[in-house]
Amino acid sequence: MKSDSVKLKLGVVGCGAIGSRIALSVMKELKGRFTLCALYDIDQAKVKHLTGRLKLRGGAVTTLDDLIRRSDIIVEAVNTPATTDIVRRSLKAGKNVLVMSIGRLLNDSSLFYLAQRSKGQLLLPSGAVAGLDAIKAAALLGITSLTLTSRKPPAGFADNPYIKEKGISLKGLAKDIVLFDGKVKDAVRYFPQNINVAAAVALAAGVKAKLRVKIIASPEVKRNTHEVVLEGAFGRITTRTENTVCPDNPKTSYLAVMSGIRTLQEFSSNIKIGT
Ligand SMILES: NC(=O)c1ccc[n+]([C@@H]2O[C@H](COP(=O)([O-])OP(=O)(O)OC[C@H]3O[C@@H](n4cnc5c(N)ncnc54)[C@H](O)[C@@H]3O)[C@@H](O)[C@H]2O)c1
Incomplete structure (x- = not known):
């Protein structure tokens, strides 16, 4: 138009x-x-x-x-x-x-x-992560490994039922703790508020790419941070996006x-x- x-x-x-x-x-x-x-x-x-x-x-x-x-x-x-x-x-x-x-x-x-x-x-929309254009292009040649690592301050996981059910306490956390490491379909189920980025990467890469998702509560990061690493015939790509939060909602980048x-x-x- x-x-x-x-x-x-x-x-x-x-x-x-x-x-x-x-x-x-x-x-x-x-x-x-x-x-x-x-x-x-x-x-x-x-x-x-x-x-x-x-x-x-x-x-x-x-x-x-x-x-x-x-x-x-x-x-x-x-x-x-x-x-x-x-x-x-x-x-x-x-x-x-x-x-x-x-x-x-x-x-x-x-x-x-x-x-x-x-x-x-x-x-x-691409949402809170960089590089979906390159992932889509790389998928045409085939992606042999694809990992998304999302790090957020512990407060970003407040009230998450999965963490409560697992009995994980994030109070006074002194070092990084891996909350989840597995398939994207499970990641979006257990972390629905936090994981639109995983879905965006998975849809860009296509089903064959088998995205592995790691979700980490980190006392060291101040910003919601997403690292994507992929390999294939195209070479190797690493992206890192550090998001400031939306002034109206601290859960949204x-x-x-x-x-x-x-x-x-x-x-x-x-x-x-x-x-
Ligand atoms: N694509 C991305 O990267 C990305 C990033 C951040 C957030 N999001 C998603 O965007 C969505 C909105 O985020 P937000 O920060 O604006 O949330 P928000 O909590 O500030 O607002 C959501 C609004 O939706 C309303 N609502 C709930 N159910 C409804 C329904 N059935 N019909 C009409 N209204 C309804 C609520 O009353 C609320 O006002 C969330 O699902 C969030 O996960 C996506």
């Missing part, structure tokens, strides 16, 4: 840290390309708060169906398993959908088949929010760089 053509109507599902920041960008930097037409959250107080903050009149909706009906493109930014339902309903309605909770898609391949048949596009905004920008201009 060129800047002088019709603007796309955009609806946001989930008015938390990411949804709010994206909504703000749509009304500022992206206003030449999109019109913010609808906001929805299961917590209606958040919708009210955000429409007030943005001075958006008539944009508050009370059902997902209403939001999908009004929008050309839907931004999913919820923190519950509802992601797959939101994506399915959007694609079935022939609408484009940008998915922030990419980790929720990994165990549901039916959504990717649906996207191939739908008039709408499934947009997956700022880069992830910006990658959503950047994906919208590229989608609206039909120019895709590094994807």
Whole structure:
């Protein structure tokens, strides 16, 4: 879409840290390309708060169906398993959908088949990790080993049920502790709030690559840090991304929010760089 053509109507599902920041960008930097037409959250107080903050009149909706009906493109930014339902309903309605909770898609391949048949596009931002473009290119030659090591400060794992169940205490941690070492499908199941990065790397590399995920609580790191190492006929690649947190939610990396905004920008201009 060129800047002088019709603007796309955009609806946001989930008015938390990411949804709010994206909504703000749509009304500022992206206003030449999109019109913010609808906001929805299961917590209606958040919708009210955000429409007030943005001075958006008539944009508050009370059902997902209403939001999908009004929008050309839907931004999913919820923190519950509802992601797959939101994506399915959007694609079935022939609408484009940008998915922030990419980790929720990994165990549901039916959504990717649906996207191939739908008039709408499934947009997956790179999130909080660098180098997905190179991983996709490397996968064409074959990846023989692929490891993602995610290190976070112990506070980043507060209230994780898997850690509680295993009886692991992170209080006063003096050195790194490996919380998980295994397959990506298990990683996204046990660490749903923390592991969108693993899903993004796995989807870029493809199923044959057999991603190994290590999750480490580290008293030494101040930033959520992701190292990706892969080898194959292309050579060897190592990337390291150190994320500052989003001012509105300490569990979310700022880069992830910006990658959503950047994906919208590229989608609206039909120019895709590094994807
Ligand atoms: N791709 C990435 O790299 C990446 C990085 C960070 C976060 N995320 C993901 O993005 C998502 C949003 O993150 P956030 O920081 O904005 O979370 P947040 O907790 O700040 O906000 C989530 C919002 O979703 C709402 N919500 C929950 N279930 C809903 C439903 N069924 N319908 C409508 N609204 C619903 C909640 O009320 C809340 O307002 C999370 O799933 C997070 O894991 C992805």
